[in-house]
Amino acid sequence: MAFYVTTPIYYVNGEPHLGHAYSTIAADILARHHRQRGEDVFFLTGTDEFGEPVAQQAEREGVTPRELGDRLAPRFKEMAKKVNASNDFFIRTTDEGHQKRVQEVVQRVHDNGHVYEGTYEGWYCPRCADFKTESEIEDGNRCPIHRIELTREKQDNWFFRLSAFQEPLERLYAERPEFVQPDFRRNEALAFIRQGLHDVSLSRPTLKWGVPVPWDPDQVIYVWFDALLNYYTALSYAREGKDLTEAFWPATHILAKDILKFHAIYWPAFLMAAGIEVPKRVFIHGYLLMEGHKMSKSLGNVLDPDDVIAKFGADALRYYCFREVSFGQDGQISPQGFEARYESELANEYGNLANRTLSMIGRYRDGVVPEADAEPELAGGFDGAAEGFTALLDEAELTQALEHVWKLVRRLNQYVEETAPWKLAKDDGAAGRLDSVLYGLAEGLRVVTMMLHAYMPDATARLLDALDEESRGLDGFGSRGGGQRVGELAPLFPKLS
Numbered sequence: 101m102a103f104y105v106t107t108p109i110y111y112v113n114g115e116p117h118l119g120h121a122y123s124t125i126a127a128d129i130l131a132r133h134h135r136q137r138g139e140d141v142f143f144l145t146g147t148d149e150f151g152e153p154v155a156q157q158a159e160r161e162g163v164t165p166r167e168l169g170d171r172l173a174p175r176f177k178e179m180a181k182k183v184n185a186s187n188d189f190f191i192r193t194t195d196e197g198h199q200k201r202v203q204e205v206v207q208r209v210h211d212n213g214h215v216y217e218g219t220y221e222g223w224y225c226p227r228c229a230d231f232k233t234e235s236e237i238e239d240g241n242r243c244p245i246h247r248i249e250l251t252r253e254k255q256d257n258w259f260f261r262l263s264a265f266q267e268p269l270e271r272l273y274a275e276r277p278e279f280v281q282p283d284f285r286r287n288e289a290l291a292f293i294r295q296g297l298h299d300v301s302l303s304r305p306t307l308k309w310g311v312p313v314p315w316d317p318d319q320v321i322y323v324w325f326d327a328l329l330n331y332y333t334a335l336s337y338a339r340e341g342k343d344l345t346e347a348f349w350p351a352t353h354i355l356a357k358d359i360l361k362f363h364a365i366y367w368p369a370f371l372m373a374a375g376i377e378v379p380k381r382v383f384i385h386g387y388l389l390m391e392g393h394k395m396s397k398s399l400g401n402v403l404d405p406d407d408v409i410a411k412f413g414a415d416a417l418r419y420y421c422f423r424e425v426s427f428g429q430d431g432q433i434s435p436q437g438f439e440a441r442y443e444s445e446l447a448n449e450y451g452n453l454a455n456r457t458l459s460m461i462g463r464y465r466d467g468v469v470p471e472a473d474a475e476p477e478l479a480g481g482f483d484g485a486a487e488g489f490t491a492l493l494d495e496a497e498l499t500q501a502l503e504h505v506w507k508l509v510r511r512l513n514q515y516v517e518e519t520a521p522w523k524l525a526k527d528d529g530a531a532g533r534l535d536s537v538l539y540g541l542a543e544g545l546r547v548v549t550m551m552l553h554a555y556m557p558d559a560t561a562r563l564l565d566a567l568d569e570e571s572r573g574l575d576g577f578g579s580r581g582g583g584q585r586v587g588e589l590a591p592l593f594p595k596l597s
């Protein structure tokens with residue numbers, strides 16, 4: 101099995117922020133999870149460096165667009181590293197391998213008869229680098245995303261016959277209702293398709309910053325087509341002397357709602373025009389909002405990802421983003437909310453469960469997990485747990501999958517209270533039951549930690565090491581017997597001082 105997941109490529113006209121980190125972490129959780137399932141995974145992220153907005157930003161700063169990209173691309177690379185993203189490649193659209201492949205695909209679309217020359221006049225948002233249709237324009241002639249005033253623009257350029265793909269797209273959406281998720285985003289895209297698709301510019305006049313149109317070098321390829329193609333081109337040159345396209349295409353895309361139209365409509369149409377298979381899935385997420393929140397004691401009034409990572413580690417940030425806001429929806433986050441969940445869930449519920457379990461095995465069984473059967477009342481709660489978890493992640497239900505695991509974490513804590521191993525330890529007649537309880541706790545902790553590994557790779561690796569578990573493969577409760585020697589474990593999530 102192969103699994104190919106992508107983040108959007110990030111535009112280099114500004115610094116990385118939490119929104120970028122959010123998409124990257126989401127894709128990383130899926131990539132790590134699929135690796136745990138033993139699949140061949142390729143995880144791509146990178147930067148989008150062409151187009152007018154970059155050229156304009158460079159001009160404002162008095163540098164060339166190339167220099168701006170060379171300064172900002174490493175910032176996005178660092179961001180991926182800081183959030184512990186396990187990407188297999190970092191694409192820059194200025195890469196020669198990308199440009200060459202873009203030209204090949206665009207030429208194919210041209211040769212297949214889906215490109216013509218014409219003049220376009222319409223309302224244009226320079227920040228989106230996109231013309232807006234009448235129904236998208238907000239009051240006061242403004243971009244619905246950037247709220248800036250649109251400009252009237254007229255261009256002689258090459259057009260992509262998007263209108264010819266209205267029916268094929270409707271068919272795609274009918275045959276594969278899971279293609280775009282969540283459903284309300286799918287419906288949004290479908291409504292846009294059904295209102296009638298207009299042809300779109302495939303190129304921009306020269307002197308703009310971009311990849312030259314192969315049959316007309318006076319024009320450059322419109323930045324959106326060049327950018328979307330990164331998902332496809334990267335596979336052709338990411339590994340020297342090896343083309344991974346066959347092995348990994350089609351992709352699963354993760355992206356934010358503001359670029360829905362490009363990914364759910366333009367992109368599959370363009371691929372069809374080139375005779376390339378459309379993506380496997382397109383998962384759209386919402387925004388993390390920070391409005392009207394209260395100050396927190398250690399983070400001040402803004403949830404700054406760098407600050408959170410420096411003080412609490414990447415794991416805690418990764419956990420919080422997907423725990424607090426249901427993936428797919430918009431939702432509020434706050435420094436105060438972060439600290440509350442850090443203390444009550446990560447430090448108290450999960451961290452304490454880990455330390456308690458290990459220390460009880462140390463104290464009552466000389467540090468060796470008993471070889472025993474777990475009590476049915478605990479084991480039963482884990483029936484089908486791993487299968488349920490993977491089914492949720494197959495649908496990119498990142499928040500529901502986390503909730504699914506957290507219920508088990510809470511169940512384990514409750515089981516500690518119910519069985520009170522410290523009382524069993526004082527009763528010589530209860531030695532057999534204590535074995536079962538301690539084995540069940542160690543096994544339950546191992547199973548939840550394996551599932552959480554994709555979300556919090558560092559803390560879980562430390563805990564799995566302490567449990568003497570070398571594998572990272574997801575398996576069911578009871579699939580590992582006892583007999584392991586447990587190690588020491590410093591608190592996974594130290595309490596705030």
Ligand SMILES: [Zn+2]
Pocket residue numbers: 225226227228229243244245246247
């Ligand atoms: Zn805009």
